[in-house]
Amino acid sequence: MAGRVVVTGASSGIGEATVRLLRGRGWDVLAVARREDRLRALADETGATWFRADVTSDDDVAALRAHVESTGPLHALVNNAGGAFGLDSVEAGSVDDWQRMFDVNVLGTKRVTAALLPALRDGAEEAGVADVVTVTSIAGHVAYEGGGGYNASKFAEHALVAVLRLELAGEPIRVVEIAPGMVQTEEFSLVRFGGDQARADAVYADVPGPLTADDVAESIVHAMELPSHVNLDLVTVKPVAQAAPHRVARGALAVRRP
Ligand code: NDP
Secondary structure, eight states, X not given: OOOEXXXXXXXXXXXXXXXXXXXXXXXXXXXXXXXXXXXXXXXHHHXXXXXXXXXXXXXXXXXXXXXXXXXXXOOEEEEOOOOOOOOOOTXXXXXXXXXXXXIIIIIHHHHXXXXXXXXXXXXXXXXXXXXXXXXOOGGGTSOOTTOHHHHHHHHHHHHHHHHHHHHTTTSSXXXXXXXXXXXXXXXXXXXXXXXXXXXXXXXXXXXXXXXXXXXXXHHHHHHHHSOTTOOOOXXXXXXXXXXXXXXXXXXXXXXXXX
């Protein structure tokens, strides 16, 4: 069923790819992020509508809620806005970076989900089902050195999703977690390393086939388009070259015989 969906973090990477795919599948998409110019360009190209909101701002999210509720029921929410800041040890990591990661990954997801649940209930009543899809990370399941604040925030976001599923049990609302491994998006590592392009590029160097934003969008939309009684609780999606956050093959994959 193609209904109305809000996608956060829609101005780049996985969110942008998800908007494109959902529009191609006939969904009415409201694209949300902070950078208006990018949202406007995406909307012009895809026919999505857009709303500027910082998910770490109570006022912005209240305005988003008012906008959504004034324009009809909502059938799905894709909580994708998020990111990593730094790759430092627990000992050396900046408390400010940790704070920002909690603000966007945990509290941003909590804030938007809470704000939009009433509209999602309207959508579920109308269509028989509604979805809350949250993009966490394998960093929300497996620790890695330097993961510190990102691991802690994504583990917390995973916990939020698990609690939400329990709390919504009995309602026709699916709660889906998409946990990607390495995805080569334009900005994720650049943001993580404060704009250091060489360090960002090194993350993906010689990795045979990191995931693309389109790969993750496919997983998100697949979960949303399954029959309404099927809930994909957790989808872990990684490149073949990645066995764990800290175990990435570089160079061509090759069969290894014992
Ligand atoms: P990008 O950096 O490309 O995209 C992040 C998006 O979030 C942008 O659209 C950004 O838009 C938005 N955003 C950031 N902060 C805020 C905020 N405060 N309020 C509203 N929007 C915000 O990263 P990816 O597409 O790679 O990542 C998307 C999600 O996937 C994140 O949650 C990330 O943690 C997760 N993930 C990414 C992986 C990867 O390897 N790339 C792996 C696993 C998970 P704007 O700046 O315009 O607000």
